[in-house]
Amino acid sequence: EVQLVESGGGLVKPGGSLRVSCAASGFTFTNAWMSWVRQAPGKGLEWVGRIKSKTDGGTTDYAAPVKGRFTISRDDSKNMLFLQMNSLKTEDTAVYYCTSQYDWVFDDWGQGTLVTVSS
């Protein structure tokens, strides 16, 4: 059974930093492309960024609102995905979901972790 479990969310002040994590199991993480998708309270889904598998280059792409502030990384030895968020803004407040991605499809989703940016 595929499991994606996010952790690390919390309250952070504007301008601050936070790293959220995703523990993956039940599939071959090494071969998977992984994405982060967020959902602001009461709002829709927004793609944040993606990291390819190392065999496909391990490269990252980001949505325009977070480019230059957020960094996605992975530790294949531990089946872990990370999202480092710097220079946080109030509009970054959202539930952050970790997803496995196959081509253009967001396949399995975690339960999400809430990040609140507020003074």
Place this chain on the structure above:
Amino acid sequence: NFMLTQPHSVSESPGKTVTISCTRSSGSIASKYVQWYQQRPGSSPRTVIYEDNQRPSGVPDRFSGSIDSSSNSASLTISGLKTEDEADYYCQSYDSSNYVFGTGTKVTVL
């Protein structure tokens, strides 16, 4: 970049059929695959349609997807509505290395 626009909400009685549209603002809807995700209240999203009209295993055949190039839109049709279908539905497509979700549609089963 492009946008995907959906109606804000639709409602229908149990047993009836609803269709949700998803209109692409620029670029051809047929140029890249469209996916549909269901998000029940308090839950994470799950895929109900991928690659325009394919159903993942476990998704009932009451769910179907289609593409209409003339209106540059995709559609999700749910037939034989059940109360368990009450949820938010999002279309999704992509362009280069950018992935876009639709604005979302709330389906209410009266």
